[in-house]
Amino acid sequence: MMKQFNSFNPNISAAAKAMLSAGILSLALSGCGSDGNDGEDGKDGVIGVSIDSAKSVNAVLTNAAVDAGTVTVDFTLENDNGVAVLGLTKDHDLRFGIAQLAHVTETMNDKDGVPTQYDRGFQWQAYINSQKEPGTMPDETSHLDPKTQFQAEVEKASDCGTCFVDNGDGTYTYTFQQNIGNVTTPVEVIYNADDTQRATLELELSSFAANASFDWQPSTGATEDIQTREVVSIETCYTCHQPESLALHGGRRIDLENCVSCHTATSGDPESGNSVDFTYLIHAIHKGNSRTTYSPDSPDADENGNIAAPYKIVGYGGKLIDYGKVMFPQGPAADCSSCHVTGESAPANADLFEANQSNQACIACHTTMPKAYHDPSNENCMSCHIEEGYARSAKEAHGDIMKAYNETQEMSVQFSDIGVDADGKFTTTVQVLGTDGLPLTAEFVDTSSRIVMAWDSDKDFPSYAEASYNSRRMKLSEGSYDAAANAWVMTYSGIELPTDASGKTFELWSALKVCYNNGGYGRPLVELTDCTTEGVRKVEVKDEPFHFVWSDTGADLDTAPLARRNIIDPSKCAGCHNQEIYHYNNGVNCQTCHTSDKTTKSNASDQYPNAKKPTSFAYKAHEAEGHYLKYAGVGSSTVVKTDCMTCHTDDGIQLGRAPERTWRYGNMMTGDDIWVSSDAGACMSCHQKYLSDSGKSHIETNGGILDGISAEDVQNRAKETCSTCHSPEKLMQLHGN
Numbered sequence: 001m002m003k004q005f006n007s008f009n010p011n012i013s014a015a016a017k018a019m020l021s022a023g024i025l026s027l028a029l030s031g032c033g034s035d036g037n038d039g040e041d042g043k044d045g046v047i048g049v050s051i052d053s054a055k056s057v058n059a060v061l062t063n064a065a066v067d068a069g070t071v072t073v074d075f076t077l078e079n080d081n082g083v084a085v086l087g088l089t090k091d092h093d094l095r096f097g098i099a100q101l102a103h104v105t106e107t108m109n110d111k112d113g114v115p116t117q118y119d120r121g122f123q124w125q126a127y128i129n130s131q132k133e134p135g136t137m138p139d140e141t142s143h144l145d146p147k148t149q150f151q152a153e154v155e156k157a158s159d160c161g162t163c164f165v166d167n168g169d170g171t172y173t174y175t176f177q178q179n180i181g182n183v184t185t186p187v188e189v190i191y192n193a194d195d196t197q198r199a200t201l202e203l204e205l206s207s208f209a210a211n212a213s214f215d216w217q218p219s220t221g222a223t224e225d226i227q228t229r230e231v232v233s234i235e236t237c238y239t240c241h242q243p244e245s246l247a248l249h250g251g252r253r254i255d256l257e258n259c260v261s262c263h264t265a266t267s268g269d270p271e272s273g274n275s276v277d278f279t280y281l282i283h284a285i286h287k288g289n290s291r292t293t294y295s296p297d298s299p300d301a302d303e304n305g306n307i308a309a310p311y312k313i314v315g316y317g318g319k320l321i322d323y324g325k326v327m328f329p330q331g332p333a334a335d336c337s338s339c340h341v342t343g344e345s346a347p348a349n350a351d352l353f354e355a356n357q358s359n360q361a362c363i364a365c366h367t368t369m370p371k372a373y374h375d376p377s378n379e380n381c382m383s384c385h386i387e388e389g390y391a392r393s394a395k396e397a398h399g400d401i402m403k404a405y406n407e408t409q410e411m412s413v414q415f416s417d418i419g420v421d422a423d424g425k426f427t428t429t430v431q432v433l434g435t436d437g438l439p440l441t442a443e444f445v446d447t448s449s450r451i452v453m454a455w456d457s458d459k460d461f462p463s464y465a466e467a468s469y470n471s472r473r474m475k476l477s478e479g480s481y482d483a484a485a486n487a488w489v490m491t492y493s494g495i496e497l498p499t500d501a502s503g504k505t506f507e508l509w510s511a512l513k514v515c516y517n518n519g520g521y522g523r524p525l526v527e528l529t530d531c532t533t534e535g536v537r538k539v540e541v542k543d544e545p546f547h548f549v550w551s552d553t554g555a556d557l558d559t560a561p562l563a564r565r566n567i568i569d570p571s572k573c574a575g576c577h578n579q580e581i582y583h584y585n586n587g588v589n590c591q592t593c594h595t596s597d598k599t600t601k602s603n604a605s606d607q608y609p610n611a612k613k614p615t616s617f618a619y620k621a622h623e624a625e626g627h628y629l630k631y632a633g634v635g636s637s638t639v640v641k642t643d644c645m646t647c648h649t650d651d652g653i654q655l656g657r658a659p660e661r662t663w664r665y666g667n668m669m670t671g672d673d674i675w676v677s678s679d680a681g682a683c684m685s686c687h688q689k690y691l692s693d694s695g696k697s698h699i700e701t702n703g704g705i706l707d708g709i710s711a712e713d714v715q716n717r718a719k720e721t722c723s724t725c726h727s728p729e730k731l732m733q734l735h736g737n
């Protein structure tokens with residue numbers, strides 16, 4: 001002992017060594033004859049954060065079991081840093097749901113009236129349901145059919161004093177109040193231990209919510225290689241929708257897995273009489289203002305005998321939600337792949353939409369009576385609409401619509417012989433090349449479609465005062481056709497090229513269309529069709545704009561053209577809009593015509609007959625009605641307009657990049673022209689109607705011009721310093737990114 005002690009601390013005094021040695025020896029001797037117990041180590045403290053002060057909470061259901069119909073689940077709470085969240089109680093807003101994925105069959109009459117059993121695949125059915133009678137009705141009751149309905153429910157942890165257990169370490173246990181072994185009312189659900197079961201959790205706190213789900217097969221305890229129904233991914237929804245805008249039911253429900261296990265086939269809205277089955281609800285909502293039904297005897301019927309059939313739901317307190325106001329941006333709407341994404345990393349059952357098992361999607365979009373000869377009491381679409389059946393399946397019918405759009409993506413437009421004629425007018429030759437790379441003959445090309453020319457395409461394109469877009473676009477019919485070459489020679493006779501054209505970057509882009517037949521009954525071959533055929537479809541050929549540098553007499557194809565700064569990401573536009581955006585559906589070339597110096601009188605009213613508004617691309621994009629759903633339309637907030645990254649590139653929001661640009665605005669009341677400086681004009685495209693006196697003063701104090709009388713006036717006076725404070729990062733933060 002002494003040797004070890006000395007080696008540990010050689011500087012200790014001799015007296016101290018003696019005292020310590022004696023003490024140690026005494027303890028050793030007394031220990032030899034003692035029968036006392038050694039003290040136990042204290043328990044380690046739990047590292048965690050209180051739920052009432054947590055800045056984030058993530059829930060994970062880790063296990064579930066069924067014993068005689070009683071379901072018990074275990075779950076954990078952690079923050080974004082992986083630290084345990086402690087202190088959850090049953091009295092927090094904590095709720096649980098339970099559902100079964102069962103194989104469903106349905107007996108319905110076939111097309112000959114013979115009762116036949118049809119496979120409806122695997123569908124979720126909630127165990128917890130309630131019967132709902134119509135409550136408070138809205139003032140507007142058109143297209144509502146009140147009736148008793150069932151609705152799937154979740155149970156509150158606070159309703160049970162013994163069901164919830166806090167394990168003290170960020171893990172918790174909950175025992176369901178609903179026994180699933182014998183559910184007979186109000187909706188019978190027969191528990192099957194071989195079927196996949198899903199437990200769901202939803203927790204709402206003051207500033208955020210957490211959802212979780214757990215799928216398992218009770219008979220084996222397996223969580224993998226069991227039956228699933230994973231059709232779409234929430235990430236696909238986020239292509240158009242901002243995540244926070246899909247926090248529904250007051251913000252508490254955010255996970256798709258929770259949505260589908262509650263919005264089941266037996267659930268409906270009592271005030272409207274409409275189904276809220278997830279498949280039905282999603283398709284009906286997205287059909288929006290295009291949803292119609294066939295009623296030729298109605299005084300409101302259109303020329304095809306159809307009347308509006310808006311999908312409506314009545315919420316709490318009689319609040320009417322009219323999804324008939326929704327403008328679904330996807331075009332063509334028949335492109336199922338806009339939501340049903342298949343292939344690598346797709347959900348396990350992504351191709352289920354091709355299975356011909358459910359009528360719900362069909363009647364949600366087309367309603368129960370899309371044509372006069374359909375029987376609305378027998379919504380059995382699959383008796384006819386299947387492969388090898390009497391009529392085309394959904395896959396075939398939608399595929400026929402999409403064939404033209406898909407083929408035109410493989411076509412191209414070729415420009416050649418770019419130069420000037422004897423009178424100094426711009427001229428070019430254009431051909432439409434088919435999928436085989438050969439020029440299409442004139443019969444298949446819509447000669448009323450156009451090509452567009454511009455210069456300064458690396459900047460902001462020619463101003464409207466310099467060259468109106470009407471004079472820069474030409475119909476094919478205005479050119480001369482060379483039948484031998486299947487080509488059109490186009491001469492822009494209504495425009496003068498700029499005197500300093502040499503060295504400028506020019507652009508030619510196509511809005512040319514080719515013609516296809518519409519399909520029809522049976523299984524028609526969809527193919528290129530003579531454009532003079534009645535009812536023909538005209539679809540744009542998809543091709544990139546052709547950029548080139550102008551020399552003294554024509555195109556200098558050896559010099560690389562300059563590129564415009566990347567402001568928006570066209571792929572993001574296509575993510576929501578697909579192949580049809582507005583007009584000229586060949587990419588997002590809107591800024592070629594919608595320059596910053598053009599206004600229109602479309603704001604005119606009886607009170608202000610001369611009122612104007614801009615037609616710049618920035619103004620149109622920011623003010624577009626569909627981009628403004630946070631404040632208008634159904635009030636759904638499904639696209640949060642203030643998230644700049646919905647459209648912009650990562651570096652597309654920078655002030656001070658184009659000081660020479662000016663914007664032409666109209667006084668919103670008098671119609672007087674107002675010329676605005678570069679950065680101020682970009683801000684005004686959103687904020688003009690909200691601009692306060694203090695905001696106006698702030699802009700002008702920092703060198704912005706809001707009262708210019710001409711472009712030259714603005715350029716002479718503007719000394720904008722906005723970018724000094726308003727960095728891209730700060731702008732993004734201010735706009736909710």
